[in-house]
Amino acid sequence: MSNGMDLPAQVTVNTASHSSGSETLIVRVDQPVEGIDFNVHTLLRGTDGGLITPTSRKVECRWFRSKSRRGCSFENCPNSNRIATIQNLQNGLRYCSNQCFQSAFHNKNKKSSKSSSNSILVTIDEKDRKFISVEPFQEENGWEIISNEKTYVPSKEDVGYILRVECRAVTPDGRISAVANSKETPIVVGLPKPAPPRSLFTNPDSAKLRHQMGMKFDSSKVRILSYNVLADIYATKQLYPYCPMWALSWRVRRKILLREILAYDADIICLQEVQQDHYTEFFYKELEGLGYQGLYKAKTRVAGKIDGCYTLYKKERFRLVESNTIEFNSVARAIARTNAFEQRNDALRRLLKDNVAQIIVLERLDGDMSHTQGGNTLCLANTHIFWDPEYSDVKLWQTHLLLQELERVVRNRKNIPLIFCGDFNSMPSEAVVELLKSEKVSETTKPNDPCNILPPVQSITHSLGLISAYEHVTGNEPRFTNYTGHYVGTLDYIWVSRDSVLPVSTLLIPNEKTLRGTDDTPLPNTRFPSDHLALCVEVEISPTNAQAQTLSMNQYQMQ
Template sequence: MDIQETKSYNCKVNVTLRSTIPVVGCEINPSVSVTSKGPFPVPFHSYSVNFKWYKEAEICSIHNDKLATVQCVSCVKLNIPGKESYHCSTKCFLNSWQAHQQRHHLETERRTLTDDAQTIRKLRSSGSWPELCSECLIDEAAMMDGGGKDWFLVSCSRSYVPEVDDLGLILKLDCVAVDLLTNTALSELNQTMTDPVIEFPEAQPRPMVPTPRVQESSSLCSTSLNDFTFSILSYNILSDIYTYQKYYNCPPWALVWEYRRHNLLREIIKYNADIICLQEVQSDHFENFFKPKLTEEGYMAIYKKKNNEVYTGNQFVTDGCATFYRRHLFKEFAKHEVEFNKKTSPVVEALEPDLRSEASKHLMKDNVALVVILETLGNCCIKDAIQSRICVVNAHICSDPKLPDVKLFQASAYASFGLAVAMQERQLGKFNQETREPELTFRSKRFSKTLDYIFYTVNTLEVEAVLELLDHEDVAAGLPSPLWSSDHIALMSSFRILPKKQSCN
């Protein structure tokens, strides 16, 4: 049903994009509000906002004065630039086929199409554009804007995810408030334009680097049938509630949560860890993103959030620690949640009255830890029941370098790696030779330090390999960045459960 226009409008639609640069594969989720322009309030009980997303119309590669209606599916498969694949009609496409086909042959010789390249594209029919729902039919009256551009309607939803075919094109969002009872417009049309869509940056690989295994004493023998190895990832992913007041060196489009979550998830899944410990996981992001996404990847999820919440404009949220484990390898045996401010409360109360106030401000931090005891499942070939249990402590402690005593009150695999004499020079340069710590796991505008650790018990676990570190050269542009979506870097180590030793007679 067509929206009826009125001569005057009582409302105004306000649209804000946190970044005007869209990225292929990353959802654009605008902030939209409706305010009153006059003395009468907005009829919140009976209005809605209609959304229409448009993209610049493609031009025929043969006839520059005509709009494209047909795209060559072979060009899409070969990732040939879209401008070379568009034609104004099927007849135009067939007439130019002999010359056009040469592009396919040249591109095939230059590159090999990978399975990954195929999966990220939604191939179009060579005879027409994709079918749209009846509500998404092109509105002829809205295909021209004030600048004389031609537009194709691509979505009637509030949000939009740019596709590969949108690369290099400008997007436009039209919003209007509508009275549901009378179907009349309550506001003027709000038009919001983006910059051209950019490609998602290619990931930088971080391989696992094996460590030399310590030779076992011949005077001891094992009581377990087989070795059991597992990997664990620790990653402070930078909660979105902490990105609004700093990180000016990072381009705004790479700070948007919809981009960072996509990049973080891609990185986390690629590491393929058996146990994942994430810190600074925003409470709503755990529920509506990380938990469902990693559940699809075969993980079970546990979460402990902080107590102090902040208002983000539409809800109260906080951050916390999230632990994920492979459900085909482990089951939860026990769980314990730690709130460090409760642990420090008896200490503060035991002080002299004139010292309590300062000690309270100094020690009472809203940091938390999540402790879970995992038991390996029966097919993991571990004989001893106690030996088959792993205690995983996922802790987010105070990071302020001025408060080392607070860290000590609240509380490494990479150090054992740093002792390996066979370490390559490239890896050696990423370690502090005095402390045997990584050169950095955190970088901000103020300082770069090692703030992240994976601690383990030496008598029951042995380090098999660690995730390659980054150095100052790798993060020269600062953190976060388009490549690395947190101000911390991920740490990962694979461990072997040491067999229970006894003297051999």
């Protein structure tokens, strides 16, 4: 292979730090991961120590791979990026720890064992008794060149090997102004395997409930996904110290997130914590290039990176009829101008939290009822309510305001079906969920209201007739939808109109053992890219709610 650079084909592991001429090139590398763009970070300083702009110099790179594998040979090794320092002289395989060595040995013997159930003796085939000729473990000093580009994408063949990069800065006239000391990477790790498939649980009473409701439902089900994807601005080592930095990085998490989202094959997707730049550079290109149409609404924060809500639907199944957004900050300021708040300045300081919501109306393009006049539209809402437990009054204020707007939209369109998704940052026992579920808030549940931002408790109501899709299908809310080292609880919900939307199936929440995996850590971890779990439900939708019979809540409880 032509190397394209005037650098030696063979290099040694230890290279002294030096510079050529009067400039210094500093190189930094991260953890390489299979299938993920791997960039070299470079910094060039001049004679006075000042930075030299990248446009005035071209940085040329050359990548090498170690000739022998450096990673652990145990298939289920929990330390995929640890260098192997123990060798089995029987077969030459290398391991990162005594535990992996013993586990691999045990697994091999289990496969070849002919022992009876009451014997602990292991019989090893004669051929396995013979030691083969292996080269003892030693520091590798041979490398093979694999790329001359600044960006390299590790392949499956690179997993378990170490990479090495050499860089130099070149002036526009071709003069080499600086050569950096070579850098070795940690062991290339494989892209984590997908988490075990989640089971789809179907309500056995769906047929009976369909009959009780006395309406014809579209036989074409609609699958809905709601997912807080954890914005990169919040994915920090301070919040999640148990997660490897490479697994927290956006370049890795985005690939795992996309793989997971596409696997659900949802007709409607409601995402929260989608960072604005990642919406533009990643989600929009990937999802809307695969048959989805979407609307994004960023939070109203002025400075810094911003996250928001992203609502999508399959273009082959739906058409956008109407879209609205709610900026809770704008509503709070508008109310303050009417002097409705007793403590105006304090109330505003408490309410201005930048949260937003989306409300859209969709028309069905397929299914049994797609051509039924007035019966082929539905209302869809997506929100992310404020997070802080010390601001339960703000959470309730935001939720009540959003419900009032949803009532207006649904009523103006003759009570069309409603699907309401989001991260509500509230447990099932708290006022926000009580309001959504019971259409009112009790005095005992109403949160402390230090700035009097809430109306009287008897006015905190709505008449949308909502049920929780998960509770309806399984009989209970999930035990948790947020599972981190500092908090475990249910914060995410999918609500639907009880008179016109019939939840049929839900994707069950994995158990803790599955979530923690071989890493034995909370979320996020190497297989679960967010601190939240995706909610996914399948529903049947009535063509219209105008003639629907209103049923009491006990008809929707599990028998």
